[in-house]
Amino acid sequence: MKLLKSLTFWIFAGFVFGVLFGYLFRESILPVANPAAAIFINSLKMIVMPIIIFSIASGILNIESGKELRKLGVKTFLYYVTTTTLAIITGQILVTLVKPGSNVTNLVSANVENIPAAEGSILDILIDIIPTNPISAMAEGNVIQVIFFMILFSLIIMRFQDKYRTFYNDFFQGGFNIMMEMVRWIIWLAPVGVFGIVAGIVAETGFDAIIGLMKYFFTVLGGLLFHAFVTLPVILSMFGGMNPWLHFKNMLLAIETAFFTSSSMATLPITMECVINNDKVEPKVANFVLPIGATVNMDGTALYEAVAVIFIAQAYGIELTFIQLIIVLLTTVLASIGAAAIPMAGFVMITIILKAVGLPLEGVGLVLAVDRLLDMVRTTVNVWSDSCGAVVVNNLSRKET
Numbered sequence: 001m002k003l004l005k006s007l008t009f010w011i012f013a014g015f016v017f018g019v020l021f022g023y024l025f026r027e028s029i030l031p032v033a034n035p036a037a038a039i040f041i042n043s044l045k046m047i048v049m050p051i052i053i054f055s056i057a058s059g060i061l062n063i064e065s066g067k068e069l070r071k072l073g074v075k076t077f078l079y080y081v082t083t084t085t086l087a088i089i090t091g092q093i094l095v096t097l098v099k100p101g102s103n104v105t106n107l108v109s110a111n112v113e114n115i116p117a118a119e120g121s122i123l124d125i126l127i128d129i130i131p132t133n134p135i136s137a138m139a140e141g142n143v144i145q146v147i148f149f150m151i152l153f154s155l156i157i158m159r160f161q162d163k164y165r166t167f168y169n170d171f172f173q174g175g176f177n178i179m180m181e182m183v184r185w186i187i188w189l190a191p192v193g194v195f196g197i198v199a200g201i202v203a204e205t206g207f208d209a210i211i212g213l214m215k216y217f218f219t220v221l222g223g224l225l226f227h228a229f230v231t232l233p234v235i236l237s238m239f240g241g242m243n244p245w246l247h248f249k250n251m252l253l254a255i256e257t258a259f260f261t262s263s264s265m266a267t268l269p270i271t272m273e274c275v276i277n278n279d280k281v282e283p284k285v286a287n288f289v290l291p292i293g294a295t296v297n298m299d300g301t302a303l304y305e306a307v308a309v310i311f312i313a314q315a316y317g318i319e320l321t322f323i324q325l326i327i328v329l330l331t332t333v334l335a336s337i338g339a340a341a342i343p344m345a346g347f348v349m350i351t352i353i354l355k356a357v358g359l360p361l362e363g364v365g366l367v368l369a370v371d372r373l374l375d376m377v378r379t380t381v382n383v384w385s386d387s388c389g390a391v392v393v394n395n396l397s398r399k400e401t
Helices: 002-061 066-098 122-127 134-140 143-157 162-205 211-240 244-250 252-261 264-277 283-296 299-315 322-338 345-356 361-400
Strands: none
Touching: 002 143, 002 162, 002 252, 002 264, 002 283, 066 211, 066 283, 066 299, 066 322, 066 361, 134 143, 143 162, 143 283, 162 252, 162 264, 211 244, 211 299, 211 361, 244 252, 244 361, 252 264, 252 361, 264 283, 264 361, 283 361, 299 322, 299 345, 299 361, 322 345
């Protein structure tokens, strides 16, 4: 605990100095800030794919039977779909009541550059889950495809004779333990990484970028905070059997990392470390629930996308019908599944939703200025929801035994 407290202190110190140096030195700090940020983020990304491979395999192979795996999968799926849907509905209600888009109609001609439009349909995204080359998927960092392959790979191993299953179980469990030890080493780069990330943001955008979009910014922020501090704690108390404040303290290091890196996947190793060691969640549950959640369970991203699309419609003076709002809801649930767990990936997924309801793709230019700041918050909500899901699934599984 002393280790975590001291690390937390240095992470906040990195944040404070990042703001200070970024504001005072502006662009001249970038040659220092950018490499510092890159070293930390690249170190985390380096271990992401091995974590995915070892954790999913060890998690499934530690499950005693296919029946237990099915039960675990159903609980995980129901939690993720429920919380994502609640997040989207929260965002839709807020943006409809506040109407932040009515104040920015003068910005609808904003230029949009270098934003890749969504060319595929939702069906294409679902089909793309199946890798044509799993090795290539691993090399390219296609997390969804790797998860699919590793689940299938591990399920087949479960059908082997005991001696083969024991061999692979030991192999993947040993690999997972090694990666967890590497996490403990890398996390000490966090204060330097936080300094670089924050200094870079402040140096490049300053504090003026969000002035014209403050109403939209606080609408999204309000929705994210409501989901994080009301919806999820209620679910955690009712179904997880855990005090939300205690869970928050247990997850503090992962929450800080998610906020400063804006990456659920980069935070995954730390999330697993906190959930297993602090919350005492069974490793087989954490190893199954969290890697999938880091890709599929995007509560914060889904809420942000729903608010952003309705905000854009308001800015263009377009009144969305009830059917279109339902389409936004369903499309956002599916799009959040396809959103890769890397910084600003959910931003690109907005184009799919805009296309689904017939809004101009150029509208994404309206949210460019404040997206980076909101990305930090929504990623934190994503990770917070993943951790709550691990506790909930673990508690429900214990009740059945």
